[in-house]
Each structure stands twice: as C-alpha cells, then as structure tokens.
Amino acid sequence: MHSADWKAALDYEELSNCMRCGFCQPACPTFRQTGYEAASPRGRIALMKAVADGILEPDQDVVDQMSLCLGCRACEPVCPAGVKYGRLIEQAREAIERKRVHPWPVRLLRWLAFRQLLPRQERLYLAGRLLRFYQRSGLQRLARRLGLLRLLPEQMRTMEAVLPKAAGKGLTEAVGTVVPARGEKKLRVGMFRGCIMDVLFHETNVNTVALLADAGCEVVIPPGQACCGALHAHSGEREQARQLARQNIAAFKQADVELIVSNAGGCGAMLQEYHHLLQDDPHWQADAEWFVRRVRDISEVLAGLSETLPLQPLPKRITYQSSCHLRNGMKVTEEPVKLLQSIPEATFVPLFEADRCCGSAGIYNLVQPDMAGRILEEKMGHVAETRADILVTSNPGCLLQMKAGIKQAGLEDRMEAVHLVDLLSRVRRDAETEG
Numbered sequence: 001m002h003s004a005d006w007k008a009a010l011d012y013e014e015l016s017n018c019m020r021c022g023f024c025q026p027a028c029p030t031f032r033q034t035g036y037e038a039a040s041p042r043g044r045i046a047l048m049k050a051v052a053d054g055i056l057e058p059d060q061d062v063v064d065q066m067s068l069c070l071g072c073r074a075c076e077p078v079c080p081a082g083v084k085y086g087r088l089i090e091q092a093r094e095a096i097e098r099k100r101v102h103p104w105p106v107r108l109l110r111w112l113a114f115r116q117l118l119p120r121q122e123r124l125y126l127a128g129r130l131l132r133f134y135q136r137s138g139l140q141r142l143a144r145r146l147g148l149l150r151l152l153p154e155q156m157r158t159m160e161a162v163l164p165k166a167a168g169k170g171l172t173e174a175v176g177t178v179v180p181a182r183g184e185k186k187l188r189v190g191m192f193r194g195c196i197m198d199v200l201f202h203e204t205n206v207n208t209v210a211l212l213a214d215a216g217c218e219v220v221i222p223p224g225q226a227c228c229g230a231l232h233a234h235s236g237e238r239e240q241a242r243q244l245a246r247q248n249i250a251a252f253k254q255a256d257v258e259l260i261v262s263n264a265g266g267c268g269a270m271l272q273e274y275h276h277l278l279q280d281d282p283h284w285q286a287d288a289e290w291f292v293r294r295v296r297d298i299s300e301v302l303a304g305l306s307e308t309l310p311l312q313p314l315p316k317r318i319t320y321q322s323s324c325h326l327r328n329g330m331k332v333t334e335e336p337v338k339l340l341q342s343i344p345e346a347t348f349v350p351l352f353e354a355d356r357c358c359g360s361a362g363i364y365n366l367v368q369p370d371m372a373g374r375i376l377e378e379k380m381g382h383v384a385e386t387r388a389d390i391l392v393t394s395n396p397g398c399l400l401q402m403k404a405g406i407k408q409a410g411l412e413d414r415m416e417a418v419h420l421v422d423l424l425s426r427v428r429r430d431a432e433t434e435g
Contacts, residue, residue, distance in 0.1 A: 097236030269329025
C-alpha cells in the first residue's frame, strides 16, 4: 500500500471537512470501549489524512483501526460539519484491499462469499436448501449431541444456535412477481428482497409483501434484482458493489415503480448510496438518482398508510433496538416506534441508548468477536432493564445479534427478539382470523 493509492481512493475534500471538534467520540462504540483516540471517527480520519498526505505509512496499525470500526455511522448525526464518515471508511477499506494479500483461506472465503455466493441468488437458494436439510433432517441435532460444533469459534456456535429456519425457495416462487393491492390501490411499489434476507428471513419477506398489499400497495418483485452490495462495500469490494448497484437499478427501473421498499436497514442505507457509489459513472448517474429518490424503509410506507392496517390488541411490553443504518443512514427514527405504539394494549418501553450499535454490523460480530461481544454485553444490560416481553428491531443482522444476546444473558424464558414486520404481521394475521 502507498500513500498515492489512498489519496486516489479517498474523497480528500470530505477528509478536510473534519474540524477535529470531538463531538463524534461519545457517539462512537469503539472509542467508548477503548478510550483510544485512534479508535474514534476523528482519530481514523486523522489517520486517513496522514496516509493520504504521505506523513504516515499505511502499516498494520492503520489497517487494524480501519477494521475495528463498526461502520455504524453514529458519528454522522452528531457531526456539526456533516462529514460523511461512512463513505470515507468504505473508501479507506477499498484502498487497503487493493494492495492487501490475505492468507489463502481468507482469500478463498472472500472469493466464495463476494464473487460466487452473494451476487448469485440461485446459489444462495441452493445454500438455503442445504441449510434447511441440515436443520430439519436431524443432522443439526446429531451435530449438537456429538459436540461437533465445539470445533467452531464461539461466536459462530452462538450464531448457529439462533439461526432461523432456512427457506428452500425464494420470494417470487412463494408469491409471484406481482401481488395486487387488497382494496383500493394507492401505490405501486417495488419490493427489494435482499440476498441472505430471502434465504434466512424468507417469512419476513413474505410478511412484508402481505402487509404492503393490505395497506393498499401493488407490490412488484423484480426477478432481475440482486444483492444490495452492502457487505461488499463495507469489506473494500466496492467495484463488485458497483456492478450489483447497476443490476438493481436496471431491474427496478424496468419495473416502473413509484417507491422501492426495503425491510432491512443495512440494505436500505446501501440502496440510498447508489448515486454516490456510481458518481464517477456518467452513464448511470441519472438512473442512480431516480433509484435513490424512491428508496423507503417498510416502516415509512406502513406508517404513512397506517389507517388501512387495523391491528388487534397485544397486551405485552415491547421495546425497540434501532438499526444503525436505518437510523444513521436512512434517517428513519420515528416511524418504527409509531407503528409499535399503534398496537392496542401494548406497552412501549423505551430502551436506554437504543441508538447505540448492538455489535452486529454486517459480519463484524464474526470478524471482530471480542469488540462485538463487549458492545453486546453492554447493550443487553440495558435490554434487561426494560423487562420487555418482546424486543423489536428492523434489520436481520441486528435481529440475530439480539437473539444471541438474549440467549447469552439467560433471558430466553421471558423475552423474544422479533423483526418489526413479523410482529405487525402476527397481530395483523389475528385480525384476519377473527374477521
């Protein structure tokens, strides 16, 4: 790695916008855990600029600090200069990956995940069918009984224990490519199904389509869509993310929809960055702007049409853990809470520091398990204080992390973690049954 590579990759004007005021530090999970200047957004920006200016070599210590960042973007809302830190950390990681030589097992895993699996939906469905067979054939019980899972790292064992039942088919196989509105048609929306979302959270996708249709939306699921590219961009594979962005833009442009709906905060935030991701591609700029203007989180759409979604009573205590990318990326804060508070007889209990990252951050909990574990432990202390029956979140990674936290904290007998869509659908299905 050389300084010239960093200077070419980084938005130098954005780097220079940092005033070094330090407002970002209290918002940063890794700074709060370590107290190290270099582990704060201000510190990382200073490192980036020093490397770009040729003052500092991009050695392993610099790489480690870029890797330690969760990418939660909690620093952005509190920054008085409006520094787009999320873009800078992705650019820095891209510069690192251009020259980095990983050990061959890591290279193989990255090639399989980023090139062969995530961009290819049919291969993901195949992986889902294999996982489904493992879960339902008795192999999972046998592996646990024989202690074979002890061969895996602790964090992977925890994730295996809380994985939902994998799907053997995709969303379009379950509901088709167009689902008509129930009653008066108010909107024609495109549903972004995601990649892993459609395999591990297939039921959530199905419930999303049903809720949208109930609310008066004609729902189109373009079959040509692909992975959003978030995991690629966060891991320095931005060129692959650009290819996926072009594919998604083309698919939804052809579908001619009024809105593009996501039910995963991480995916939605990435979709809203396509115009920036493709800023150097003049052939795609106009279409990227068209796309970004239409991206909405499911909670925004449902909250705007909530009068068409009568909900049955649910006499439970409910709390909400905000998805970082939904809050800090998409700027969606009030709508999920509004929907939860609209459930009759439910008691909404605010979660202290609900806007703090849970430690999931894509695959951060797998590649940085120690820091992710420290952040989760602090989070679960606040969760336990709510004495909630249901912990709701709006992102699949957060949901798995919350499930793991509940298990580790010994709260399984009195609390469950649920995606916002699934909770609303649970109450809505009751309404349909009684009607």
